[in-house]
Amino acid sequence: MQIIGASWLWVCDPNFSILKDSALLIQEGRIAQVGDYARLVDSHPKAPSVFYPHCVLMPALINPHVHFEFSNQQNSFVYGSFEAWLTSVIQQRNQVLRHAHKSIQQAIAQQLKSGVASVGAISSYGLDRTLLANSPLRVVFFDELIGASTPIEPTLHAFQERHALSLQHKSPTFTPAIAIHAPYSVHKDLAKRVLSTLQSPVISAHFLESQAELEWIEQQKGWFAHFYKDILGVPHPKPLYHSVAEFLDLFKNQRLLLVHGLFASKEHLKYAKKTAQLTLISCPRSNRLLSGQILDLTPLEKLGIPFSIATDGKSSNYNLNFLEELRTALFAYQAPLEELAIQLVLGATWHAAWALGLNNGSLQTGKLADLAIFNFKGKGTPADALHWLLHAQKAKALYVGGELAI
Ligand code: MCF
Ligand code: FE
Numbered sequence: 001m002q003i004i005g006a007s008w009l010w011v012c013d014p015n016f017s018i019l020k021d022s023a024l025l026i027q028e029g030r031i032a033q034v035g036d037y038a039r040l041v042d043s044h045p046k047a048p049s050v051f052y053p054h055c056v057l058m059p060a061l062i063n064p065h066v067h068f069e070f071s072n073q074q075n076s077f078v079y080g081s082f083e084a085w086l087t088s089v090i091q092q093r094n095q096v097l098r099h100a101h102k103s104i105q106q107a108i109a110q111q112l113k114s115g116v117a118s119v120g121a122i123s124s125y126g127l128d129r130t131l132l133a134n135s136p137l138r139v140v141f142f143d144e145l146i147g148a149s150t151p152i153e154p155t156l157h158a159f160q161e162r163h164a165l166s167l168q169h170k171s172p173t174f175t176p177a178i179a180i181h182a183p184y185s186v187h188k189d190l191a192k193r194v195l196s197t198l199q200s201p202v203i204s205a206h207f208l209e210s211q212a213e214l215e216w217i218e219q220q221k222g223w224f225a226h227f228y229k230d231i232l233g234v235p236h237p238k239p240l241y242h243s244v245a246e247f248l249d250l251f252k253n254q255r256l257l258l259v260h261g262l263f264a265s266k267e268h269l270k271y272a273k274k275t276a277q278l279t280l281i282s283c284p285r286s287n288r289l290l291s292g293q294i295l296d297l298t299p300l301e302k303l304g305i306p307f308s309i310a311t312d313g314k315s316s317n318y319n320l321n322f323l324e325e326l327r328t329a330l331f332a333y334q335a336p337l338e339e340l341a342i343q344l345v346l347g348a349t350w351h352a353a354w355a356l357g358l359n360n361g362s363l364q365t366g367k368l369a370d371l372a373i374f375n376f377k378g379k380g381t382p383a384d385a386l387h388w389l390l391h392a393q394k395a396k397a398l399y400v401g402g403e404l405a406i
Helices: 037-043 082-097 101-113 129-133 153-168 188-197 211-219 223-231 244-251 266-275 284-290 298-303 322-332 337-356 384-391
Strands: 002-010 018-027 030-036 049-059 061-066 116-123 138-145 174-180 203-207 255-260 277-282 307-309 371-375 397-400
Touching: 002 037, 002 384, 018 037, 018 049, 030 037, 037 049, 049 337, 061 101, 061 255, 061 277, 061 322, 061 337, 082 211, 082 223, 082 284, 101 116, 101 129, 116 129, 116 337, 116 397, 129 138, 138 153, 138 188, 153 174, 153 188, 174 188, 188 244, 203 244, 211 223, 211 244, 244 266, 255 337, 266 277, 266 298, 277 337, 284 322, 307 322, 307 337, 322 337, 322 384, 337 384
Parallel strands: 002 049, 061 116, 116 138, 138 174, 174 203, 203 255, 255 277, 277 307
Antiparallel strands: 002 018, 018 030, 049 371, 371 397
């Protein structure tokens, strides 16, 4: 049992409640009580207690979409067009993936330093599995399925083997899950076989990240025809799905993270929301570098679709600093400033926890004691979120399941 308190406590519930001079009573890695610091100490005199003055105590942040395996990438991939980027990935990825060990460890350290305790890690090859399983991070580990060719069996068996290795690491801080790479790269029979034979508590998929992807599915033409013919050597390529809806039907009633969605129409989003338990994951720096666009939040707001921010991987970013990613979103997205800052904080806590199916992301009784503490002289008003976001550089302390991680 321990008591952790601070000058300001951000509950990170949908009302963005702020408590002054408050604390958490922590028992067996969970929040047992939330209340006034002095009163909690009085009523539990034997519990060790710590108070962080001039600080904010909030749920540890959650980065729901990272490709750790590409942490070595600096200037091997081409930016400025999604098409040029994807071509360069096909050509250069082997050299980028080599000797990635040290840079993966640095990327993990960068998460912790930015106050991130939970990640949604997209793993294409399993190179990051043991490093993540042995790290202090709470990880939802998405083995990513990719494969457009038939017969599907060789890819299916290789994936089953990769996922079986992940299942061996299953623990309270390591949840194996499945990612379907994208509509342009995963054969529907393969996706269906994987999703019907393997359980996944949550599914992640890249979705309508480029105009070319939309044109390929909806009009069966454009750059992807050239990509399949000339780069992958497929003689008569056809899209792998008849429509966007057919891709989304793979995920009926599942907890689903759709990543990017830059070229999704309101109709696509409406259908996705109806079909699955949806969260939209937006990666503003990756989107700027690859597709040259920033997500429009208006349709999400109109449809009541929750969103969270993520860094993506160094495959499409210059670092994995989650606080910098949130700040980029603050400057790039069109929305009233103070309210946007609150929504970005809630996206990184409350909504991201729901998206990944984690019992954290909010300082409420029963939640896991995954906590971040930052230096911050607040005023206790809603504008605090904005001022914190503008200046936050690194966490002063980070707890995962009540244990100090940094
Ligand atoms: O989210 C970005 C851009 N969209 C698609 N894929 C990736 C991203 N960052 C890394 N990737 C990986 C993906 O997991 O790049 C490869 C896959 O391994 C592209 S397809 C060969
Ligand atoms: Fe990605």
